[in-house]
Structures are given as structure tokens and as C-alpha cells.
Amino acid sequence: MHVKRVYRPTVREALAEVRAQLGPDALVLSTELVPAPGWRGWLGTRVVRLTAAAERPEPLVETPPSTPIETPDLSAPRTPVTSRRHRSPDDSARAGVTARLVAAGLPASLAEAVTARLTDAECRGGSDRALRRALSAELEPLSGAPADYERCEIFVGPPGVGKTTTIAKIAAQERVRHRRALNLVSADGFRAGAIEQLRSYAEVLAVPFRAARSAEELQAALTHARNPILVDTPGRSAADGEATRMFEVLCQRRHVRTHLVLAADTSAPVARRVFDRYAPLAPARVVITKLDECESVTPLLSVVREQGLPVSYLTTGQRIPDDLWRATPASLAAALLREPATEDYSCH
Ligand SMILES: Nc1nc2c(ncn2[C@@H]2O[C@H](COP(=O)(O)OP(=O)(O)O)[C@@H](O)[C@H]2O)c(=O)[nH]1
Ligand SMILES: [Mg+2]
Numbered sequence: 332m333h334v335k336r337v338y339r340p341t342v343r344e345a346l347a348e349v350r351a352q353l354g355p356d357a358l359v360l361s362t363e364l365v366p367a368p369g370w371r372g373w374l375g376t377r378v379v380r381l382t383a384a385a386e387r388p389e390p391l392v393e394t395p396p397s398t399p400i401e402t403p404d405l406s407a408p409r410t411p412v413t414s415r416r417h418r419s420p421d422d423s424a425r426a427g428v429t430a431r432l433v434a435a436g437l438p439a440s441l442a443e444a445v446t447a448r449l450t451d452a453e454c455r456g457g458s459d460r461a462l463r464r465a466l467s468a469e470l471e472p473l474s475g476a477p478a479d480y481e482r483c484e485i486f487v488g489p490p491g492v493g494k495t496t497t498i499a500k501i502a503a504q505e506r507v508r509h510r511r512a513l514n515l516v517s518a519d520g521f522r523a524g525a526i527e528q529l530r531s532y533a534e535v536l537a538v539p540f541r542a543a544r545s546a547e548e549l550q551a552a553l554t555h556a557r558n559p560i561l562v563d564t565p566g567r568s569a570a571d572g573e574a575t576r577m578f579e580v581l582c583q584r585r586h587v588r589t590h591l592v593l594a595a596d597t598s599a600p601v602a603r604r605v606f607d608r609y610a611p612l613a614p615a616r617v618v619i620t621k622l623d624e625c626e627s628v629t630p631l632l633s634v635v636r637e638q639g640l641p642v643s644y645l646t647t648g649q650r651i652p653d654d655l656w657r658a659t660p661a662s663l664a665a666a667l668l669r670e671p672a673t674e675d676y677s678c679h
Contacts, residue, residue, distance in 0.1 A: 475641025
């Protein structure tokens with residue numbers, strides 16, 4: 332297998348380069364947006380790094396970019412990477428659709444699974460509607476937008492990922508759209524101002540609020556608050572003293588649903604480490620935040636698929652309550668394809 336990596340300003344140019352060097356048989360393995368090599372990268376310029384393979388036993392070769400760099404054209408390529416040898420026209424069309432999905436930002440395994448759902452005629456036609464339908468069907472198991480609340484919805488995750496803001500957005504959407512007051516409990520007494528942050532959101536929304544600075548206070552707050560309760564937690568690993576005791580209190584309760592909150596630009600290795608660290612808390616859902624700030628959610632979503640955990644919410648900015656979306660197949664597809672979310676995806 333001959334693997335080649337090229338850097339070009341756009342996906343279209345990268346594909347043309349790969350086809351020129353490896354032939355039309357080349358299979359696209361990945362496309363990523365990365366800092367340009369050399370001084371342009373230091374100045375913030377980004378380029379498309381496309382990795383492709385062809386069946387020849389040669390080592391990996393890298394071709395540095397030679398042209399000035401612009402924003403990549405991620406709608407490309409329309410022209411499929413086709414087979415030179417024994418492929419039927421249908422196989423070529425199928426490979427072309429897979430390459431197009433990979434170029435648009437999908438992980439290769441997901442792109443192949445989506446293509447497998449299409450008929451030969453749909454692959455030849457390559458209509459956006461057919462692709463979107465197949466992508467949505469493939470994303471269905473990842474969609475875990477809750478139909479209703481558990482007695483206790485707990486939000487855990489590293490510091491700064493957006494746990495408190497997400498809770499405020501959920502509570503605000505419920506208040507604004509359904510006049511329903513969800514109960515808020517903050518168990519984050521470890522960081523200065525963290526409890527006050529949620530308390531002030533609760534005051535603005537006029538919803539009940541309780542603070543818990545110890546395991547005992549948390550037990551009492553959960554017992555006395557009316558359901559459903561949204562629980563904010565410290566952004567600490569489950570290995571830290573009082574935080575551990577508080578997490579134990581949460582784990583022992585029945586009718587809880589734990590959401591692991593992760594920022595959209597979390598790399599795959601970091602995401603795997605976070606999943607491992609929070610595994611003792613048995614998260615049942617993932618919340619993906621800060622989609623507005625990330626280049627590609629593909630690495631994170633690949634790990635989420637690997638873990639087999641559905642996504643409950645997506646967030647796309649700091650605005651409360653606007654930037655919160657239910658994770659439906661359509662909103663997940665929009666996130667992967669870097670399209671803006673629409674009102675159809677808003678919560679509840
Ligand atoms: N751009 C962007 N910022 C966000 C988003 N969600 C939260 N933030 C910001 O991230 C910062 C940390 O959020 P916070 O809720 O305090 O994180 P926590 O430590 O996990 O509770 C705050 O400045 C939030 O306004 C989002 O979807 N997009
Ligand atoms: Mg917080």
C-alpha cells in the first residue's frame with residue numbers, strides 16, 4: 332500500500348494532486364484542516380492535509396504546499412476518485428461518494444457506512460437529499476436527545492467545557508418555552524464563584540436553586556429539591572477528596588442520568604482519556620459544546636461512536652438560551668458537515 336499525504340489550500344486541489352501522483356485509483360483516507368507547514372502556519376494560515384492510499388508498496392511521502400493558502404472549499408469534490416482497473420462504474424460512483432463525504436469532514440468509517448446505505452442509482456446520482464437521508468439514518472443511534480427528564484440530570488466533565496452554561500441554557504429554554512421551572516443544584520463549591528454563577532442564572536430565571544459544598548449538603552439538596560433536578564458538578568476527576576464523596580452520593584441515587592460534557596474540539600486521544608476518567612460515573616449521554624469554536628467535531632464524534640454513547644445536546648455559542656440544540660440525526664449531521672443549526676433542532 333502506497334500512502335501519500337499532500338497539503339493544499341483546498342480539498343479540490345489536494346485531490347487533484349493526489350490523483351496526479353497516485354492515479355485515479357487512490358482511496359482518500361482522511362482530510363484535515365491543519366496549520367500550514369513553516370512560517371505561514373505561525374501566522375495562522377491553515378491548509379487541507381489529505382492522506383490517500385493506492386496499492387503499491389512504497390513508503391509514506393509528504394508533499395509540502397507550494398501555493399498561497401486560502402480557506403478550503405469543503406463542498407468539493409464533486410469529481411469522484413475512480414478506479415483505473417477492474418472497478419465497475421457503480422463501484423467508482425460508490426468510491427466517489429465515500430471520498431466526497433470524507434472530504435466534507437466525515438470519518439472514513441462513517442462515510443463508508445453511509446455509502447453502504449445508498450443504492451447504486453443513488454450513488455450515481457449523488458443527490459444531497461439521498462446522502463443526507465443516509466447520513467441521518469447512520470447517525471440515528473448517536474442521537475440521544477431525551478424525550479423527558481430523569482428525576483436527576485447530572486452534568487460532569489473537565490473544567491471550562493461549558494457544564495454550568497449548558498445547565499443554564501436548558502433551564503432557560505424550559506422557562507421561556509414551557510414556563511416550567513427546573514430545579515438547579517450546584518455541587519461545584521471548589522472553584523471560586525462557581526456556585527454564584529449558577530445561583531445568579533437561577534435568580535434571573537426565577538427557578539429554585541440549592542448549593543452543596545459537601546457530600547452531606549448534596550444529599551440534603553437532592554432529597555429536598557423537587558424533580559426534575561439539573562445538577563452542576565465540579566470539573567474535577569473522580570479521584571479528588573470531597574469531590575469523590577459527592578460523586579459517590581450521585582452514583583448511589585436512583586433515577587439519575589449522567590451527561591459527560593466535552594468541548595467539540597477535543598482530540599481523540601484526550602477524549603478517550605476523559606471517557607476513561609469519568610467511566611466510574613457511568614455517563615449515559617454526551618453533551619458536545621463549543622461547536623462554534625471548533626474546526627471539526629469529527630475526531631470527537633468518532634470516539635463517541637466508539638464508546639457507543641448517544642449525544643443529548645449540542646451547543647454552539649455562549650448565548651443563553653439560544654445556543655443549545657437537541658442532538659437529533661439532523662443536527663448531528665449539520666455539526667459534522669459544519670452547517671449552522673436551525674430552529675428545527677432547538678430543545679423541547
Ligand atoms: N463559544 C462558546 N463558549 C461556550 C459555550 N458553552 C460555554 N461556553 C463558555 O465557556 C466558558 C466556560 O463555561 P462554564 O459553563 O463556566 O464551564 P464549566 O466549568 O464546565 O461549568 C464560559 O465563558 C462560557 O460562556 C459554547 O457552546 N460556545
Ligand atoms: Mg461550572
